[in-house]
């Protein structure tokens with residue numbers, strides 16, 4: 001897969017980063033641009049991971065025609081990145097068709113997956129610019145917590161590697177895998193890619209708080225992120241940024257990072273039934289707000305996303321983005337320097 005990535009920015013291609021600059025500047029000046037969309041295309045899932053509650057939530061799903069209409073409208077509003085998420089995105093038969101459609105609109109397309117169906121669907125996903133694959137650790141840990149999927153995931157990674165499809169790895173940090181995170185870094189190294197890590201949290205759909213059973217002690221989480229930071233310093237492929245790891249160590253499980261929220265202003269999430277919201281932590285309440293219905297109101301719905309009232313903010317992409325843009329706002333030259341170094345390295 002080429003050179004090993006050391007930062008999430010290294011996983012973006014140079015052209016996409018350069019194309020993003022005007023939108024970022026516009027949003028920093030107070031004019032929201034939906035630069036990146038994460039679309040939870042379905043809540044259905046073929047696995048039943050022990051700590052996850054975002055699967056098999058009943059409800060309507062947008063049709064392929066409706067999704068294409070939204071992609072066209074968002075592209076017109078400045079969207080450059082679109083990522084399908086879920087549930088399990090590969091359960092939507094037309095995923096490949098939608099990746100091709102978005103790519104033809106000039107959008108950088110990606111999707112997140114549990115990896116179990118990659119091999120079977122490999123001929124359809126060649127237009128993905130990046131695939132994010134969840135894996136939590138060695139076979140025994142993965143199989144006990146992610147529905148016996150280890151072998152299927154590894155086969156999927158092998159197949160994508162052979163076909164030249166770019167991917168990264170994505171691991172939750174919980175008490176089920178906290179002593180085995182090195183396995184995920186080893187796998188990333190083996191495949192020439194990088195691994196993102198995010199701490200376990202109570203997803204807002206999880207009314208019973210089941211994920212709490214997988215919460216390590218705060219001290220263990222601090223030790224885990226210190227380990228990841230050290231590995232990253234040694235040049236190993238940990239894609240999560242130093243800022244992100246440090247913030248998790250300081251804030252998890254109940255502190256709020258000192259960041260400005262760019263959810264709904266630079267990045268947005270879309271629910272399976274077509275409601276727009278800030279991030280994965282506000283999905284559950286989004287569909288209750290009819291002003292945020294994209295099919296009824298179009299991209300204008302973005303203006304009606306209510307301000308966030310969050311007690312915590314830990315998810316990988318939203319917090320990485322909030323930290324990056326907050327630091328860019330505080331120190332524009334430093335932030336731009338960081339981005340330029342990544343563009344030059346890409």
Ligand SMILES: C[S@@+](CC[C@H](N)C(=O)[O-])C[C@H]1O[C@@H](n2cnc3c(N)ncnc32)[C@H](O)[C@@H]1O
Pocket residue numbers: 045051052053054085086087088089112113114132133134170171172198199200201202203211
């Ligand atoms: C909800 S899944 C949807 C995409 C796909 N089904 C997958 O597993 O990659 C997105 C990511 O959230 C992670 N996740 C699930 N439950 C979580 C929790 N309670 N806390 C933190 N991350 C969680 C998953 O492991 C996965 O990496």
Ligand code: SF4
Pocket residue numbers: 045046047048049052053054055086087088114146
């Ligand atoms: S983490 Fe992904 S694969 Fe696992 S149950 Fe949740 S949505 Fe499904």
Ligand code: SF4
Pocket residue numbers: 261262263278279280281282308309310312313314318319322
């Ligand atoms: S969890 Fe973070 S990104 Fe999501 S709405 Fe709250 S502050 Fe914004």
